Amino acid sequence: MKLSIILLRFLMRKKRVIKGLAPQNLNHICVFSNTAIGDTLFNTPVFRELKKAYPKSKITAILNPKNASLFATNPNIDEILLYDGRWRGFFKILKELKKRKCQVALLLHSNEPQATPLAVFAGIEYIYKFPNDKNEFNFWHSNAPMGLEKLQYVVLNRLRVLEFLGVYTKNSRLELFLQNNDKKDALLWLQSLKNELCFKHGAFFIGFNLGASNLSRQWFIFRWVELALMLLKHENIVIILTGAPNEKKLALNFKQELLAKLEQKELIKRVCDASGEFSLNGAARLIGGLDLFISADTGPFHIAVALKTPSITLFAVAEPLASMPNYDENLHFFIKKPRTCAPCVGKNCKYQKCMLQINAQEVYELCKKWL
Secondary structure: OOHHHHHHHHHOOOOOOOOOOOOOOOOEEEEEEOOOHHHHHHOHHHHHHHHHHOOOOEEEEEEOOOOHHHHOOOOOOOEEEEOOOOHHHHHHHHHHHHHHOOOEEEEEEOOOOOHHHHHHHOOOOEEEOOOOOOOOOHHHOOOOOOOOOOOOOHHHHHHHHHHHHOOOOOOOOOOOOOOOOOOOOHHHHHHHHHHHHOOOOOOEEEEEEOOOOOHHHOOOHHHHHHHHHHHOOOOOEEEEEEOOHHHHHHHHHHHHHHHHHOOOHHHHHHEEEOOOOOOHHHHHHHHHOOOEEEEEOOHHHHHHHHOOOOEEEEEOOOOHHHHOOOOOOOOEEEEEOOOOOOOOOHHHOOOOHHHHHOOHHHHHHHHOOOO
C-alpha cells in the first residue's frame, strides 16, 4: 500500500458515512466523472436517468477541464466543477464542494487516491462507487464492497450505481448535446470540401482516427495507407483525418506514406487533415457529419456512437464486449484479434504486435456495407 494511501486513511479514521440506500428527498447530488472523454460519455446515460428520477434535485458534475466543454450544454447537468484529479487542485475543489453541501456523491469514474477522500472531507453523507471491491477506501463507501459479476457493456455497470438511489434502468444510450458556437464550423467545412471537389453523385466522407489513448490500441500507419489505397479507388470517397493537435505528426506521416504509394498523385486531394483544426466541440460535430468512422477503441469512437455515425472499430488488447454499444448494432461493427503476448502489458506496451493481425482487406470488406 502506498504511503499516500496510508496517510489518507489515517486522516480519515474518524470520518463516517451513512451506510445503505440514500433517502428519496435529495436536494443536491454530485457526480464524479473527471477522467477521459470516453469514460465521461459512458456516464451520460447516468446523468439522464438520474435527472429523470430526481427532476427537482440539483446535479453537479465534477469533470476534467480537458473535455468539460463537450458536456457544457447537457440539460441533465445543472452545474459543472472543473478538477483534473491531481493533488495540485485538490484543496480548491474541496473548498467548492464543501460550499455546496451535497448529500450524495456518485463516484462514477474518478481516480484514487483523490476521489473518495475528496467526497469524505467535503462532508458528503452518502458516497457510492461500483465496483469497489478492490478500492482501498471502500470502508468510506455507503455501499458494501462489490465486484463486477460479468463482462458487459461498461455503461450497464455505471447505471448500477443508480440502484443505491432507488433507480433501476438499462437504458444505456449515450448522448451528446452539441451547439454550433465555433467561428470555424465543422459541418460548413465539410460542405465546402464537397463543393470544392465537385462530385457528380455526392461525396462519401470516411473518418480515419489514426491515434488512440495509448500505443497498445493504435493500428499501424502502413495499414491505414493500405486501406486508403483501396478506398480511393471509389471516385466519391473523401478521407478525413481526425485527431487531437498532438496527433498532427501521425497525420503528416500518413499523408507522406500514402502519397509515395499512390500511382495517381492527384488523389491525395481527397485526403484532408482535420486533426487539431477544430475545438473539441467542433471535432465532435465533424465526426457527427461523417458517413463512416474508422478508429481504434478510443474516445472519438464513443463520440461517433453518441452521434449515430456508422463506425468500424479495431480491437486487440481492448475488449469489444465492454466498449461496443448494446444498441444500434446495424450502425457499429468491429474487428477483434487475440492478444499475442503473455502476459499482456496493456498501456505499457511499446510495440502493439497484436494490432498487426488486423489487415486492411478485412476492414475494407466491412466498409463495403456502406459503399
